[in-house]
Amino acid sequence: MDITDFYETFFEEAEELLADMERHLLELDVDEPDVEQLNAIFRAAHSIKGGAGTFGFDVLQKTTHLFENLLDHTRKGELALRSDIVDTFLETKDMLSDQLDAYRNGDEPDQEAFERICRTLQQLALEEIGQDLEGGAPPSKPEPEPAATPEPSAESQAADSAADGGGRRVVALLGVADKDRELLVEELGQLGEVIEQRGDQTRYEVVLESTISDDDIEAVMCFIVDADQLEISAEAAPAASEAAPAASEEAPAPSESPTQAEPSSQSAPAATSATPPAEPQPATKAPDDKVPAKPKSKAKAKAKPGGSESTSIRVSVDKVDQIINLVGELIITQSMLDQTVSELDGPANGNLVNGMSLLQRNARDLQEAVMSIRMIPMDFVFSRFPRVVRETAGKLGKEIELVTEGESTELDKSLTERIIDPLTHLVRNSLDHGIEMPDDREAAGKPRTGKLTLSARHQGGNIIIEVIDDGAGLNRDKLLAKARENGLNVSDSMSDDEVWQLIFAPGFSTAKAVTDVSGRGVGMDVVKRNIQGMGGHVVIMSRPGEGTTIRIVLPLTLAILDGMSIKVGEEMFILPLSAVLESLQPTREELYAMAGDDVVLKVRDEYLPVVAVHEALDVAGAKTELTETIAVIVQGEGRRYALLVDDLVGQQQVVVKNLETNYRKVPGVSAATILGDGSVALILDITGLHKLSRAKKEARRPRRDADSLEAFSVNELETSS
Structure with missing residues (x-):
């Protein structure tokens, strides 16, 4: 198995965990920190450490290990939070992000920065709690309960052994396909020794001998399968079963003192006593962190023995863009067919007309559904x-x-x-x-x-x-x-x-x-x-x-546009519908000349600059008499303008094509689209069109002294009485 196949999944999920970590750190109340938030921050660091160790990202693993131990002191109340300590935690999170980016780009993380953050975390631990983080979290304080409790069973002894980071346990794969199961078993082999395999596709069990804790196994495997498809439990190994009676014979009576009961605590399973713990795992000692999660996972697994399906999938943005582009082409094709069908005799082609109507509705629904994929x-x-x-x-x-x-x-x-x-x-x-x-x-x-x-x-x-x-x-x-x-x-x-x-x-x-x-x-x-x-x-x-x-x-999106089709001469243009406020036919009483050849249109006591589209874009055959045109009142960059056009064709949804990418930047034009008849229509840029119109008027004007201009003097045009 090529483990690099899982790199991208690890990177994406680790990135999400770091984002959650930062959010919780910023929300922490340093005076009364929320235990659940502290546990969530700890779990994020723990999960990243497990994955980093599996994939051989040593620097990331080392940093998260130190950070995790410091967080464990915090959630146990041994390290009192302050604002500057939270700042250090945030700095560590930033360092983890940098290290993650380095590994994603195939580079090694900055060694100097890594050493600096390690020194910072170590210094913080020494100053605040007097502990060195290199050896892991400090040993837990002795429990106050007397040792003279009922003898644990072999199963519970094995479970304790597994929880402490060693022993034999059963890893059950629920509803995993044969091909994926082989990869998962091979991955488990890298975490320990596979002793036995049994079961079928519904529930396939792998008996694993490993010094790695349940949490680390789960953290690594959850980068490959869903948590609902994984169940980890302890198995009483034969050696442990045989050792149990012998231990019970040597064990003192329940009434004996805790001191006399010490030999009982030494009769742990052979697998535990023979295997020194690689490193303490704080997560396994926090009941509020681990215990509730396990029954929940098992309950789901039992309710759905065949494995539950994931509610989401990870898809490359390029693939989504490709689908959106294809749907756009489908919409264009549908518009072409619709225009062709509209020219046919309706009664004689009723089935075709009805089919096209259904196609149009389905195409619109498909388009909206695909567009929603990109919405976040x-x-x-x-x-x-x-x-x-x-x-x-x-x-x-x-x-x-x-x-x-x-x-x-x-x-x-x-x-x-x-x-x-x-x-x-x-x-x-x-x-x-x-x-x-x-x-x-x-x-x-x-x-x-x-x-x-x-x-x-x-x-x-x-x-x-x-x-x-x-x-x-x-x-x-x-x-x-x-x-x-x-x-x-x-x-x-x-x-x-x-x-x-x-x-x-x-x-x-x-x-x-x-x-x-x-x-x-x-x-x-x-x-x-x-x-x-x-x-x-x-x-x-x-x-x-x-x-x-x-x-x-x-x-809302740059891929699809609700537009208004306008006609100037023989050319068709598209105005963004969101920019269109109203349309009207101007009269001479509403048109006023400004200094030079500028014209404004009075609309409800507001004077709007007039932009003749045919002049700005050099369109031949357009109407030149102002009172014969239609004024479309539009808004761009907070200002209103009156665009003079020949006709309003109608409203339609168009697929936006980037003109600059496919051709070059055109002044006054933001993009292009393909109409139902296959022709290309330009989508107008309101503000750019006004600037283009002003530039052309300035170029046509003869140079005059500034003193001869009557700035902003308003003169009425000829009016009919």
Whole structure:
């Protein structure tokens, strides 16, 4: 058996265990730590150690062994937690992650870093509990119960021997196929000596002689099979059965004193006395950690003797993307067939029409089901920020409470991975610039502890992610002064929304000094650019003294788009339906000329920039008379525009094809799709289209002195009385 086949499974599960470990460490109350949380952290380290030992990842095994022993002291109450100790545990978790990444990439972990973390853990153990971690956990204190208890049976003696890390036990494989069973038996052979094999596919038992504890065997095997397919129990070896009567003859009567009863404790099974323990296993001595889990596993196994099926499978993202792409092609083909059938005589082809209707419905359901595979909860993103907030607040000397809302809200996996960096910048910005120092908050009548909220929710075809702080809010005058200092073109007549957007200008920062948190003016412009690259936009709302809300609006997925088909000349284009607000036919009374050849459209007391699509994209044969066109009111980056088009064709769901990957970047266009007739339609980028239109108008204008321009003078066009 090639054990490397299981590497990736180990890496993925170890990564999940480390994420759980970090979450529990951040949630720990150092004054009154939760025992269950401490046990969960310990079990995570123990499981990783078992797998690392099996696969020969020595550095990872050594680090987790020391960490595990230290955690064992903690959960037994021998090591009192403090904030700095939790910081050390978090640092160890980071080191384990680095070591895991190194092994995953086929490299050896950093030896210097490994030695440093080992020294740190050893020093902590020596200072706090006066123990050396190299030899494992210290011996357990003598139990107060008298030794003159009823004589244990051979089975219980064997069970104790196995639990202490040595002896013979039965490993039962439940509902494992023959091919997989052979691999598992071979793997067990690497953990000890296989004495006997028996049973069938329903229940196949392997008698194993090993010095490894049950927990270590289970930790290793659970990287290969499900826990429900594994059952470990002690077997009374013949030597132990024969030794039992002899031991009972030599044992003193129950009424004798504990001191006289000592010889009874020496009559352990031969397998135990002959095999020195390789290393103590703290997990086997914690009844609250191990005992409840075993009966639960056995109960499941007995209820389903054939083995229970796993409720989930691990699938490569590439395979999922391939399926999504094929389903997209299926949708395109279905649209082509649907368009062809619509041109046929309905009554004469009733069965065909009904069949196409059923195909359309099933294709839509299939598409939604496949797309849901890529959707993962926002908890995947939010779970990273307790650590960020904790460390950043510590550097800044601030007290911060983090609140998360809408963790179950789902978003496309590709977007969740891309939103993490922008969201991290926004969170750090709120902590540094938004929330005040504790003394300043107290002086302003606020609680010393600031509140930072991360929330997510669905709204139409979008997901709304908000970063909310209860800090001092944005200072309009300070932002304008800083913008002028940086040479930006600003004026006092700018709206609050426009002033707030200044923080996204390249190189813009209001920090008084450069620190390792902020002050260089790098990051916020990248945030805006990255969010726009995901088809989203950022809105800022702020009230002085009350706080700031930064809202990110993103599409749920980039693979499928609900769009509105529009026609300009003979060309078909797609507008994202989430950006479309309304449509209307403009009249001359509603159209106004600006300085130069700019035109605005008045819609309910709001003047919207007019963008003629045919001019921006050089489409021939389009309508040029403004009052004959249709104005589609759209929104992009928090601003509204009026797009002039010839006709509205209808709404449809389209499969998004990356134009930049397959061709090149086209200004004013975000992507492309294939229509039902096989033709390619461009998906328009609202903001990019407006910028393209402005650039072309500027290029057409003759150069004039700035003094001759009447900035923002509004003149009515010819109006009919």
